[in-house]
Amino acid sequence: MDSSILHMMQVSQEKLFHTDCRAVYVVSMVVTGATMVEPGHSTNMDGAGMGRGASPTTLLAELDRFLGLAVSAISEKRSHSSRRDGSGDGEDQPTVETALFLLRNLPPARPAALAFLAHTLSRQVSSHMRGYSGGDGCRKSDGPDEGVSGQVEALLGEVLESAPSVWGPLVGQWAVDQLGRWSVEWASTVVGRGDATLEEVVAGWLSCSPARALASLTVVCVAHDPDTAVAALLDASAASGPALDWLVAHVGCSFPATVIGRVLGLGLRGFAACHGRPPEHQLASVNKILSHLADRHLPDIRRSLHAILVRTFEGASDAEAQASVPFLLCLAVTSRSRAVLAALTSGLDTLLSPSDRLAALANQVSWWVPRYFGSHGQLQEMVVHLVLDTGGSSAPSILRLLMQGAAPTPKLPVAVAVAVNNILQGVVGEICMVTYMRRNSSASRILIPFLVGLRGGGLDGSDVGVAVGGRAVSPIAGLVEETLATPSNQAVISHLKQLVTLVVVQQGPATAATTLGHLLHCSTHEATAGHHQILTSVITALTVHQAGRCSGESPLAGALAGALQPQAGSSIILTALKSLDTLLSQSQQECLHIYSNLTNALLTNVPLLAELINDPVLGTASVTILSQLPLKKPIPVGHVLCLSHAVIFYFFSSLHETNTISKVSGVGKCQLVLSHLSHSSLGLNLIIRLLVEGVFRPECAYLFGAEKYATFNFKDVSGEMLIKANRQFNSWVKVPQSHTSIFHMGIIGSGRNPQGNQTAMLSPDTIKLHTQLLLNTLSVCCAAQTNGEGASTVALLLVELISPDIMFNGFPWPEEYIKFTFERDLAIKKTFEEFPVAWALLELVATHRAALSYCSVLVRALAASLTAFWNTCPLTSAQQVPDALQATQRLLEVMVTAQFLPGPLRVLPQMVEAMAPFELVCILQDVWVYMRDHTPSPDRWCELPSGFHQRLPDPPMATGYTERIQRIIQSNVATIGHLMSFMINSK
């Protein structure tokens, strides 16, 4: 070697010396440091003759002393194992001190010292337990116990603190082993009875000072070195069975997160190392510990479990990460604790919902299958059973996850969708099987946690009402809603359909109501056929189920009732109504079997529907549904009543519409419903009464041309229709002229009446249309009954409404000179003037001929008042008073139509136009005389087979009635001469 290198080396060595001198000093302190602090504890040993810094001689002497005592003590115990006498405690004391000294000062003697301490403590435990089981109440003084175990705990605690890495594993293992042994040995005596709770057991053990000391040492070990200590705990727990649970609980309560994390970590490591076939006890003990802690530390458990899952998504690709999902599955399968399962499954959907996570999982499957599961089929079967066991709020989230997997997305391989479909199929199949097996059991519900969870029930099958915004929500129906909102394939929908059906059928009527209600409330696009499929199948299942159960109440009806509760809110009910409507019309078109069930159920709920009719938002939809129902057949009186009221309100409110098409269609639907209702005579009467009464009510009268009331409804300045305010009354049964028929008239004192003419009167066309619609409706209703009862009712009603008097309302026409009804006649005439619709109604009645007899009083009053009018009329031509002329003409036409005026008198209406007032007086007087002589009474008419009435043939008319009329014709021959032939011919 050349000199330059040597020189360089010397330089570097000098440098080393220079820089390292301090380090050398420190290092030498470590080994040579004779002045290190003497720990205070060894003063305890000074009493036994120990000096500071034990010399080899001292150590050997102490060792020999210890060995002598310990061997004899232990062999004594072996030979007299039955001797359970605490008298030896005092003798143990020096040996214990020696053992503690050796433990600290002589490393090779540590195992022996610990064994001896264990032996001593065991004896104390046994004496403690014996005192307990003796039942003498006063336990032996804990003096010596406290002494030794306190010493042990103090010393070991101190050394643990000073060098946890050295002592932790040693002490932890030792303490756990001893506790495990004692727990097994004294399992039955620690609390004194067999059925003690875990808390009592913990308390029992902690009252025993050696056990307490070792337990606290274990806790210290866990605090310092969780991995090793928890592993020891796990092994011991597996070995001792349930007896050691108290320790796990005790330690776990101190460090829940640590213990859970370590326990899971160890389990996972073991699982990964053994390729999915870990020793049974390991998984079992992991499970046991978890289910212990599950009561109070569920969030910790969930966090740990999810952390394991999340790790696999964060790019960890080692064997442990890849084994984590199989591990969790195995854990879930072997776990008997619902809480653990719940911890594992809750929030899983949000955890996995980013679809790249699902894809990542899918990629791992190929790694799992030959390794941890026998085959794909086996894995799927396992998952199916797990799914069935998943309850509570996790059930819907799991199902959501499955559906997410089943929907084909570009990110996921096709195989995933296939597998998920298999799983869903398996789930459905399994539920069906269970249901079938238990079909004869007495329990009304079958407790499959998954189904319970889907219905929104709790983990224990209880009914935890899931309510959002005050209304009950069915989780599975919510899922359906979500699924339908997104494009999804047929397979998913069919699985969903089956599941919904099972939930609805198996989980009791309340669930059925909630779920069906929620399903009906789902707002879907028009095009989704899935919704109707699901609804159809649910309803089918419900009805079939009902048939099997023979229960009185139809669950379907109950469910519908729930869905249509008015508290739910208009928009929701509107959706439900639309769904029902589509369902009805489709099932009717396709002749589905559910049609009859559905209509029956709807019929049950007629009052509810009636209540909805006059909600401005829902009216049309509910009337549409009602119009599809077969209301012809007998339905309860109450239903008829409320429905009639409601529909007639709807009828009038339709007329308020400005849009002609909606007006006509609304009225058309009303006619449909009303005509059905009219098949009962009660219904007919009520309907007619309501209609006719309504016509004369101020708020509706203007629709039919009553000018006086044209501005009536503008009094209400709030802009709301009164009908809305009155909606709340409309399902009452109203008795005419009682307080129930009083309507809310708006607020008095809302200011002056607005100045008139602010709004134009309705156009004559509109009024005609309204009148025509009304007449149509009435005649449709009347046509429902073949005996002409309707027209008579209208007639009687007209009398009731228009004639304010109850006297002289009979058929006979009195002498002309009886004028005591004069005032009344004028009132009647005025009514006809104010309400033009009265004429229309009268004409309607007249078409039924015989029915007009009941209106005899009205006709008479009109005739009388018109006669009086013309009598005093100073004009030369009747045409100068067109209103009165028109009234006269209409009156005569009505009388002709009803065959009040037979034979030659039929031409009277054609004559009147050209008359002078005095001629009109003559004519009217003749008519009066004829009527007086021929009292109109219903028996003068007979019914023809066609349903019309025909006046019975009279003897030929006496000339006295027509003489004046012929004269008048003659005097006006220029205009009405052609009518003379009727007069002649009739002779």
Place this chain on the structure above:
Amino acid sequence: MSVDLSELKRSDFPSCVRQGLHKLEEVLLMPSTPHLHDTQQHIMDQYVFCCRDPNSPKIRAMGPVEELVVVRELGRYLGRAGDAASRNSLFITLFHPSGHDPRTQHKLRTLATLISLAVATHNVSVLEATAVWMQQMCCLSWWSGEVCRGLVQDYFQLTPAAPPHFAAALRALPSKAPLFTANLITTLSQLYAKVGSGEPCEHPPESLVSTIVWWLRGAPGLPPHLALTPLTNSLPGVSLPMTAVPPIAPLMKLCVEAPFFEHQENNLTEMGIAGVGGRRLSTTKLTLEIDGGHEKIETSSTDLYSELHLSILQTLQNVPSVRAHMTQKQVLCPKHVTSVVDAVSERLQGSRPEQEEAGNLALDRLAQIILVALHTESLSGSLSDMWDSLHRLPRKNRLISTLLSSREAR
């Protein structure tokens, strides 16, 4: 020729160990006969390592207390003054390990306890016998490692709370049993250095390294060349001595790879899986701080390994002075050096840019040691593999290029 065991059969538990040992020593002195080996085994199994239950013929499992009694008896018997050769052969017979023998585990455990007890109680005789056993098993072997591993736990966790006589016992080792100390250094450093296994070094506890440094540095009254002791000692009572291995190779690996330790641990800490490493680091700091006492000297492990490096260089420089007494020619096995060089080049390949300084320090140390070893002719045998490995190292380093050019110059 038969052996009379009747007296032995009558003896009780603690004394039967003593008597069994006595009988075993007698048997060992007898001329070899076919059944003699079986008899030895019988005595060891029945009377030395297992305690018989006087009441039942069944052999009872030993509890920790009984094991300690056996160890105590062994220590007492072996510790009495006597012929070193017969003691050594008795010792080797007692603790002869075998891969198939199920009792080996138990024997090794007993031996570890025995050594630990001997260290604590300054039982020189046992320590000497152990040194011979270790050298016979080869200090780098798994058996030696297993036996010595316990000592690390027992004595090298030097916290202030540890009883002072632990340190005292360690301090006394080189003067009382230099051969044992040297072999112990070899074995302990091999536990962490793993020479020849192709694996990188583990980070040894600081207290272990500092103790080794303290031992190697020598002190007044201590043998000057502790590390070279195995080369100069003969082994009485051993018919076919194995090649002695001084601790230079494993220590060299430790100190060359030391610059990378810190980075490695930092990495582990960053990755959040520091686990044991992180805790060890913190313990070390605590230890050093408190040891520094009032001065509060912050030392880093770099200084410690510089010191270790210096010790190795000094040891190598002392080789010529002891060469006359050496029982074998080889001081440093070239194969071991090659494995160290390979380990360094692997470390360098995997290193990150910010570790350049560490890499340079490692190369400096490696080159210095090899230069000195070459200079003192400690390396003998075929060196071509070693040179090939050295050529793979980066020549940027000045000392390495000097080393390589020195070969060309030769």
